[in-house]
Amino acid sequence: MNGTRHEWGFVEIYEYRPRRLVIPGFLLSKLKTACRKDSSNSIVFARRTQYYEYSVEILCSRDEVNITINGEHVFSLAPSSLPSRIRDDVIYFFDEHNNRLLPVEVRSNEGYMRLYFTAELDAPTLLINGIHMHRIVGVRGPLHDSQLKVSRLGVRRGDRVLDTCTGLGYTTIIASSRGATVYTIEVSEYVLSIASLNPASWLLANENVRIVHADATIAVELLPDEYFDKILHDPPRFNMAGELYSLEFYQQLYRVLKPGGKLYHYTGVPLQARSRRLSPIVRGVIERLRRAGFERVWFDKQTQGVIAVKPR
Incomplete structure (x- = not known):
């Protein structure tokens, strides 16, 4: 080697x-509902442990969504760019080239892999071919x-x-x-x-x-x-x-x-x-x-x- x-x-x-460009699916579900309203809305999620800190603040209106992660504004997008179908246990990342959110997943000769995360878990886990790695x-x-x-x-x-x-x-x-x-x-x-x-x-x-x-x-x-x-x-x-x-x-x-x-x-x-x-x-x-x-x-x-x- x-x-x-x-x-x-x-x-x-x-x-x-x-790459700090990710947002949990369970937050995106709340976001789609919030963006339908006329006034601006804020959604905040924070997970702080001894081993990592992850906070997301979302400011949304009918025209724009602004995402701040760990105190730093990282991307904006139009509500129409949100995935049409959101899975609550998936983590999504912002694809800067196409200006859209995609699930963190890989399909390859090694199998199907994705991050699995719910609000009840202390951190995401890795799924490989449907099997939890933790x-x-x-x-x-x-x-x-x-x-x-x-x-x-x-x-x-x-x-x-x-x-x-x-x-x-x-x-x-x-x-x-x-x-x-x-x-x-x-x-x-x-x-x-x-x-x-x-x-x-x-x-x-x-x-x-x-x-x-x-x-x-x-x-x-x-x-x-x-x-x-x-x-x-x-x-x-x-x-x-x-x-x-x-x-x-x-x-x-x-x-x-x-x-x-x-x-x-x-x-x-x-x-x-x-x-x-x-x-x-x-x-x-x-x-x-x-x-x-x-x-x-x-x-x-x-x-x-x-x-x-x-x-x-």
Whole structure:
């Protein structure tokens, strides 16, 4: 791979650039109603958390709509430019070339991807072929889910953390907010493009974050031995990325982790049904991690992930 030299040697570092031109569908629904009235109307939405701030103010009349995001006026458009059909759980972005709002979605050979967001969630999540890439049931939303995972891993100031699957970058952002330096890997340029439009991902533009645009199975082989204090492995489902559940990949994670270092591996509870036993997929993860050399390997019910430690 070609790219910028740093501690790893030559790897491709992705230059993440936030694009602050987005508005949730549930606000657009309110906007269409407000714009039908003769007088000017204002719609305000604000979401402030420890990890991101996103505020939208909309001033609309029958003739013009003005959008201000995080205190900065970013675009204006005519009410007639609003989508004819608005989906409340979709995030829309402003297409500057065509002066219209379009859903944040991608249809490609990797499948159908889009941002999913409702007013009840603490942050948007990513949908790939209809599957949520974060837990949204039993938690306040994907950000809370990510916070639980980082807390269970025990990330602290000064740690060097490997996040094997960037996605929207929530675990990376939370780990870096704790004072860690995070190296995060994402194979899909489409996912990174979607993340650039996601308000809760904007803090990926952070001096403590290095984004590597590569296949994780290849990128991990380039990393030096015993380089990381913690590893957060949150891959897609087994049937979507089985190679990220393989013994060979776990052996590479073991190699790059420092002695005494901790791994958190999200698995969920696939195919568990009503049984109290762990599913075959989770049992297989535990077995292969032990074969790779990890000790104290156990399943954490709260976060639905496996925790493992490299012996000293």
